[in-house]
Amino acid sequence: xxxxxxxxxxxxxxxxxxxxxxxxxxxxxxxxxxxxxxxxxxxxxxxxxxxxxxxxxxxxxxxxxxxxxxxxxxxxxxxxxxxxxxxxxxxxxxxxxxxxxxxxxxxxxxxxxxxxxxxxxxxxxxxxxxxxxxxxxxxxxxxxxxxxxxxxxxxxxxxxxxxxxxxxxxxxxxxxxxxxxxxxxxxxxxxxxxxxxxxxxxxxxxxxxxxxxxxxxxxxxxxxxxxxxxxxxxxxxxxxxxxxxxxxxxxxxxxxxxxxxxxxxxxxxxxxxxxxxxxxxxxxxxxxxxxxxxxxxxxxxxxxxxxxxxxxxxxxxxxxxxxxxxxxxxxxxxxxxxxxxxxxxxxxxxxxxxxxxxxxxxxxxxxxxxxxxxxxxxxxxxxxxxxxxxxxxxxxxxxxxxxxx
Amino acid sequence: xxxxxxxxxxxxxxxxxxxxxxxxxxxxxxxxxxxxxxxxxxxxxxxxxxxxxxxxxxxxxxxxxxxxxxxxxxxxxxxxxxxxxxxxxxxxxxxxxxxxxxxxxxxxxxxxxxxxxxxxxxxxxxxxxxxxxxxxxxxxxxxxxxxxxxxxxxxxxxxxxxxxxxxxxxxxxxxxxxxxxxxxxxxxxxxxxxxxxxxxxxxxxxxxxxxxxxxxxxxxxxxxxxxxxxxxxxxxxxxxxxxxxxxxxxxxxxxxxxxxxxxxxxxxxxxxxxxxxxxxxxxxxxxxxxxxxxx
Numbered sequence: 220x221x222x223x224x225x226x227x228x229x230x231x232x233x234x235x236x237x238x239x240x241x242x243x244x245x246x247x248x249x250x251x252x253x254x255x256x257x258x259x260x261x262x263x264x265x266x267x268x269x270x271x272x273x274x275x276x277x278x279x280x281x282x283x284x285x286x287x288x289x290x291x292x293x294x295x296x297x298x299x300x301x302x303x304x305x306x307x308x309x310x311x312x313x314x315x316x317x318x319x320x321x322x323x324x325x326x327x328x329x330x331x332x333x334x335x336x337x338x339x340x341x342x343x344x345x346x347x348x349x350x351x352x353x354x355x356x357x358x359x360x361x362x363x364x365x366x367x368x369x370x371x372x373x374x375x376x377x378x379x380x381x382x383x384x385x386x387x388x389x390x391x392x393x394x395x396x397x398x399x400x401x402x403x404x405x406x407x408x409x410x411x412x413x414x415x416x417x418x419x420x421x422x423x424x425x426x427x428x429x430x431x432x433x434x435x436x437x438x439x440x441x442x443x444x445x446x447x448x449x450x451x452x453x454x455x456x457x458x459x460x461x462x463x464x465x466x467x468x469x470x471x472x473x474x475x476x477x478x479x480x481x482x483x484x485x486x487x488x489x490x491x492x493x494x495x496x497x498x499x500x501x502x503x504x505x506x507x508x509x510x511x512x513x514x515x516x517x518x519x520x521x522x523x524x525x526x527x528x529x530x531x532x533x534x535x536x537x538x539x540x541x542x543x544x545x546x547x548x549x550x551x552x553x554x555x556x557x558x559x560x561x562x563x564x565x566x567x568x569x570x571x572x573x574x575x576x577x578x579x580x581x582x583x584x585x586x587x588x589x590x591x592x593x594x595x596x597x598x599x600x601x602x603x604x605x606x607x608x609x610x611x612x613x614x615x616x617x618x619x620x621x622x623x624x
Numbered sequence: 625x626x627x628x629x630x631x632x633x634x635x636x637x638x639x640x641x642x643x644x645x646x647x648x649x650x651x652x653x654x655x656x657x658x659x660x661x662x663x664x665x666x667x668x669x670x671x672x673x674x675x676x677x678x679x680x681x682x683x684x685x686x687x688x689x690x691x692x693x694x695x696x697x698x699x700x701x702x703x704x705x706x707x708x709x710x711x712x713x714x715x716x717x718x719x720x721x722x723x724x725x726x727x728x729x730x731x732x733x734x735x736x737x738x739x740x741x742x743x744x745x746x747x748x749x750x751x752x753x754x755x756x757x758x759x760x761x762x763x764x765x766x767x768x769x770x771x772x773x774x775x776x777x778x779x780x781x782x783x784x785x786x787x788x789x790x791x792x793x794x795x796x797x798x799x800x801x802x803x804x805x806x807x808x809x810x811x812x813x814x815x816x817x818x819x820x821x822x823x824x825x826x827x828x829x830x831x832x833x834x835x836x837x838x839x840x841x842x843x844x845x846x847x848x849x850x851x852x853x854x855x856x857x858x859x860x861x862x863x864x865x866x867x868x869x870x871x872x873x874x875x876x877x878x879x880x881x882x883x884x885x886x887x888x889x890x891x892x893x894x895x896x897x898x899x900x901x902x903x904x905x906x907x908x909x910x911x912x913x914x915x916x917x918x919x
Contacts, residue, residue, distance in 0.1 A: 260740070261849075265747045395893055423888075424896035428844055428853060431642050432888040432895075435768065439635050455750060455845050463755075463771045463843070465762060485749035485845060 245546035246289040247317060253279070253534070254312045256305060256333065257323035257348065259297035262426065262451045265481040267325045267348040267526045273519050274527045275322055278534035286541050298329045305329035309336045309344075319547040320345065320537055322530060324363075327351035327398050337362040343549035345537060347529045350450065350477055351401055352612055355576040359619035362549060364556065364575045367529035368499040370398070372581045372610040373476050374405035376497030379413055380583050380603075381444055381474055387415035389474075390442035392433055392457055394449035395422040402448040402476055418442045426453055430460035438464065443471060450477040455486055462490040480524045483586055483598045494586040500525040500565050501584060501599050507564035522596040532565035533577075568607040574619040581610040631889055638768035639885045645774045647881020648781035649836065653854065654861040654873040655785055656832035659792065662868030663805045663825050666716060667728040671858070672851030673735035674830045677704050678837020679846045680742060683753050693756035693842070697780075700838050701831035708830025712823045735852070742848035750845025759842075777839050784835060785874045792870055801825060860903045866916025876914060 255275055257267045272295050279291045294316065298305035305326075312318035313336070321337065324330045325348030337344045338360035345364050346354060352369040378389075389410050393399040399422070407417050419440040421433050434457070437445045445466065447454050454475055461473055475482075478496040502512035502522050511531070515523045523531075540555040541547050561569030561579065569579035584599040592598065614622050628636045653675060660668045668674075681700045685691035691699065711734065719726045759773045792798040804811045804818045812818050837851075844850060861880050865872030880899050887898040894901075906914060 260743055260748075262748060264743070265749045268747075421892050423892055424894075426853065427896070428850070429646060431645075431774070432639055432885055433892070435635070435638050435642065436889070438769075439632070452748075452750070452845070452847070452849075459752070459843075459845060463773070465769055465771075469769075481747075481749045485751060487752050490752070 245544075245548070246287065246541070247319065247547055249289050250317075251286050251289055251291045251320075251538070251541055251547050252316065252318050253291065253293050253320045253322055254309075254316065254318040255293065255295035255323045256298050256308055256321055256329075257295075257325045258300045258329075259295070261300050263300065263325045263348065265485075266451070266479045266524045267323060267530070270519055270521060270523065271323055271325075271347070271527045271530045274515065274523060274531040275534050277515065277518065278531045278538070282535065282538045286538055286547075287545055291538070295323075298326070298333075300326045300329060302326075302328045302332035306332040306336050309333045309342070310340070313337075313340045313342055318342065319549070320534075322347065322534060324348060325526070327354065330354055331358050334358065334360050334363045341549060343553060345533045347533055348526045351398055352405070353401065355572075355574045355619060356612065357618045359574045359621055361553070361575075361621060364533070364553065364571055364577055366533045366577045367525055368497075368581065369576075369611070370402045370405050370477075371612045372499075372605060373497050374402065374409045375610060376581055376583050376605050377474055377476055377495050378406045378409040378446070381472075381495060382410055382413040382415040386444040386472060386474075388442045389415060389417050389444045389446050390437045390440040391417060391420035391446045391448050392430070392437065393420055393422045394425045394453055396425050398450065399425070399448050406446055406448060406476060423449070423453070425449070426451075428452075428456055430457045431464065433457070434460045434464045434466055437461075438466060438469060438471065444474050445471055446474045446476060448476050451479075451482070454478060455482050458486055458490055458494075467493070479526070480522060480596075480598065484522075484596065488587060488589040488592055488598070491586045492588045495602075496584055496586070496599075497605070498525050498582050498584050498599070499579070500528045501582065501601060502528070503597065503599070504582070504601060511564040516596075528565050532561070532563050535563065536561055567604075570607075572614065573621050573623075574614065574617055575621070576611055578607045578611045580607050581605040629890070634767035635889065637765075639889050640882060641765070641768060641770060642774075643882035643885025644878065645778045645881070646885060647878035648778045648785075649840070649877075650858060650861050650881050651785050651874045651877025652781040652836045652839075653833060653858045654865065654877050655788055655870065656829040656836070657858060657862050658865070658868055658870055658873035659788065659832070660826060660829035661862070662870065663801055664716075664720075664822055665724060665727075665805075666731070666826070667724055668829065669728055669732035669855070670711075670735040670738070671731075671829075671833050672853075672855030673738040674704060674708065674833040674851070675837040675840070675854065676742075676848060676851035677707075677738060678834030679753070679841040679850060680746075680837075680848075681834065682838045682841045683751060683846045686753065693838075697835070697838050701835040704834035704837075705827040705831030709823050709827035711830075712826040716826065717819070717822075735855075739848045739852065746848060748847055748849055750847030750850070753841035753846055755842040773842055777843070780839060781836070784832070785877075788832065789870050789874065857899055860899050864899075864903050864906045864913060866913025869913065869915040869917075872913060872915025 255272050259268050296308045321344040324346040327349045330346050330349040347366045350370050352371040355365045393403045475494050475496050483491050540552050544551050544555040557571040566579035571577045583602045682696040755773050759776050762769045762771045804821050808818045861876050865876035888895045
């Protein structure tokens, strides 16, 4: 089009653009921009990773692709489990790509660094993958929400249940870094409060592939329970070695403190049957979760982990808040999100507390025996529900600066 | 109970045995590296990936063709070794006249490509490879329960190490190889096909890595990243033993397995670092390695 010859057309176009812009005045740059940051290629890839991005994109599509006329734009990056890479990516997204929400957020170390950047720049993040309970305790910020689970209910669920069933002497295999130490401390507290005893522990380097030596030490300790205060490949390797050395045949029981669906799927039921674990969600919990999981399965080809389901749930809740508030201003959206209770296929009795913790019902589950399992992904049996208000660290014990006590 | 340095003697013996098993494994892997470096002067950074490919080939051939463990133990090293020969013939040979650094970069790049491709298709969680029926169960050694499979790994890895050492140091073919690396032009003049020897040697080194991969498949979850974590340790073993020394790789591999095993009892936090401490000490005191010849 030759602009010099059609002044009227240009004027009309400009006016209509201006009208459209004023209608979306509250949504910055006319778009809701979501950046997905996660480990896309390393140890934590399968619990979040590309499958989490698929869940996020499902949520955006189900929402209709736009909020109050403003299109939703999704982009992603691999943090490679490096706090540096994660923090720099978030900084770049804020400076150059006008990101409105940072989603995903898996490794605890990356999350603590990234949320600091969000706080300095007034952004908003929803943490779905990370475990450390410190993310909404000493590291809490007004700029992030922690969605799926954390180390507090993991200890509170699994360890407590096991001690109550009579497993009162524990040997702990702990990953030798911040997450493992935190989990070890939480577990020790729960075991001792419930009348049990920690008879020994080993802090193994992260990551470790050969656990045979540590399993031998656990066998020699005489403890009735061998607790695994580690995650991902370390847990898989430890359970595999325990099976080879006949740990459970000799009368000891394993307790996995952070076990994901993909870990159990990878190891198979022969090695994992009977394992107790705490989870924030399981695909086969009820009709709503089954229905969503089946849609996810049709899209991705694997059943979703609790992290991937949580990414869908949290993205949906975020988009609903943006729609209700008609703005993507981080502080307003976060306040709107906290006002609405969360009841969907993922969360029961969910609400966002002032420290940013989304508390919801958690579940004590047991890995099925090969005989009881009816399919490739029929892996857990839910034993009991841990009510939302009991599962997480009470605010009376909180060190978060946002909590008035 | 009798104790040794504060640890019950039974526990000590158990850890010693496990250390030997792991050591045999290190020996087998570092042997492949040492053969390739000693005879070809290639720093083979793809060795970890080739080990991983061995484990994957065993897993996939079982899944899709029903190949059993024993067949895989023979066939997989041949197939992956063959792949190695293609790499040597079409890629490594083109840069053979350049500095070592180029070979290192090329093999490192190949390793990343192999790993990345498999991560894309199989993820990182890993898959289980069932222990062959004949090797299930365990042996009661009095001081410990040793899974039969680990005892087999010790025997098979050491057997393969000795076979390799014998081939290179005690046979005519081995003599040709060693002579070819000393003076390729002269060997060529005597009518020996040196380029073919080089290709075969690289293929053999890669085959050793794949053999180790098949041995490892029932022990650890088979995952695309299983080789990269091991590669650094194995390189340290080769440096300690002396780059290119066959006997050095075997003896050092065993020794490092035992040292690492005992560290896991006395100070587990340092288990991942102890081998590198030894490496620093050796480099300071004997820069050519324990069994290396001073240049």
